[in-house]
Amino acid sequence: MSSWDLPPDYPLSSDFVRRLKSALATGDKDMVQELICTEAEPVDAVIELANDDWMKEPSAQLPTGALLGLWTLEYKRELTTPLCIAAAHGHVLCVRHLLSRSADPDASPGGRGALHEACLGGHTACAQLLLQHGADPDLLNAEGLAPLHLCRTPASLGCAQALLEHGATVQLECGPDRVTPLHVAAQHGLDEHAQLYLARGARVDARNGRGETALSAACGAATRSPDEQARCLRLCALLLRGGAAADARDEDERSPLHKACGRARPSLCTLLLLHGADAGALDYGGASPLARALQTATCAPPAAQHRTVQALLNYGSPSVWPDAFPKVLRTCAQVPAVVEVLFNSYAQLRVSESWLEVVPEEVYQMHEPFYRSFFALAHTPRCLQHLCRSTIRKLFGKKCFYLVPHLPLPETLQKYLLLEPEGVLH
Structure with a gap:
């Protein structure tokens, strides 16, 4: 017994x-x-x-879960x-x-x-x-x-x-998800713990029962305070320096970049891209990091809501299928900088006045200069400067982020080539 x-x-x-x-x-x-x-x-x-x-007590009042048929024979x-x-x-x-x-x-x-x-x-x-x-x-x-x-x-x-x-065994796999101590440190953004475990021989790319590496677990973890986000960023940089694969996929084919985009963390996304993460990777559901970034753009810090989308496009992510742009507009209307960056990634995308229906009136009023310039393009082709930008970006492809800063151009034009938003469209 x-x-x-x-x-x-x-x-x-x-x-x-x-x-x-x-x-x-x-x-x-x-x-x-x-x-x-x-x-x-x-x-x-x-x-x-x-x-x-x-x-064990016949007179006890049954809990709500039991009354609803949710009792699991456990207490x-x-x-x-x-x-x-x-x-x-x-x-x-x-x-x-x-x-x-x-x-x-x-x-x-x-x-x-x-x-x-x-x-x-x-x-x-x-x-x-x-x-x-x-x-x-x-x-x-x-x-x-x-x-x-x-x-x-x-x-x-x-x-x-x-x-x-x-x-204690640093590489011990435990629990139903077969996590290692390094996975636990990653999930909780504990950079000093991770450094300790790596120094003691923890395998940086060990996978848990869901196929996640520690880097993948860290990128998918919820972080709330600025301090938590800073610790997580240091942790991921430590893992990458220790040889973690920036593009390791889990059982759903999601990469660390997918997860960082899904958590609306632009600094982390940029770090992963700098270490070779594939900006165009697709998970089992066919979603790209860009799709995940657009879904969570409104959750990012206000000053950085467009940064992840901008970084992905500058590292070669394919843009959204043109016919799907109205859906993006519906999702991201309240973040015009995101709409601007994405729209400028096309050489030419015909604006339909019917798209006005998906922009709430209060959002239009709040960002009237931008949306007035946006819908004005329904009757006007893009300017020559934008067409030149598109040609250069197409030529540079996935190397835009690396090559544009080496061009003998003023910083303002370099930013223009890298899709820095201006607040209006031309």
Whole structure:
């Protein structure tokens, strides 16, 4: 019989658990330490902190999911030990005390051991103590993840270092997706963790169960704050310098560039293009990076909404099929710089006055100078300067970004050739 099946030493209904949960909820560190270090017996006592097994109580009100037929025959039950609680909250003195009483550093009745808890919380001193007392650095939790896979925050860098110093396997593939610690670092934008793992022999292009490399995982990860985006950019630059393939495809044939475009991250897209990413790559659904960039253009920072589209076109991405331009206009109408850059990538594209219907009136009014110049082209051919630009760009092809800056032209004309938006069309 497993620890899960045995009755806990302190069930949820006990006075001990009631006081412990109250102390945890109020942040009463002294009370938590008093309870788990002096009252809890034996030292590895199993403590039940939660149990939503409503099926054992006939009078219990059924949760909404069950009433809707969504019940999955599973319930949440949280079992833990004094050592796990101490490690989870960074109580170093308590961890040391419990270990001195021969607490088992690998005990995990709830599927997660004290070392897992320490790593999740980024409590380096606790992790070091546990490892010094024989904790298994590769112990898997109930989800099949090792402690290194739970180092998911900048604060956990010290835990990762301690784990590796005590023999943790840097290339261990864990969980249902068979991720390595490097994948985890990439998903969370942890550039210092990634540098540590690479220095310890992590394979830069190892693939997870979905065929993703660490670079692919990093490019597809959600980043919100400027600090997170900066860390992710440093991480991807580190991976590329370490030999990561800029164009590695996952099981859906999506490249890192597809994912960066889908996340509206122009600086990352430019970095990938500089390292040889294919601007015209198609995934299994037939979508190009440009298609992904156009879909998410409105999500990019206002000052850079057109940058990804501009970079892709300057690195040789085919433009949108002309008949599909009205769909682009409908999607990107509120970002006229994107419409301008894309429109200028055609030598000649006939403007239809019927397209006016897809531009909301309030958007037209907000950007009237641009849209007035745009729809004026329904009756006028493009100017000679634009036709010359198109000829030069066609001649340079995928090397526009590299060759245009070498032309003996003023900077303003170089920018013009590279589709820098002007705010109106000619």
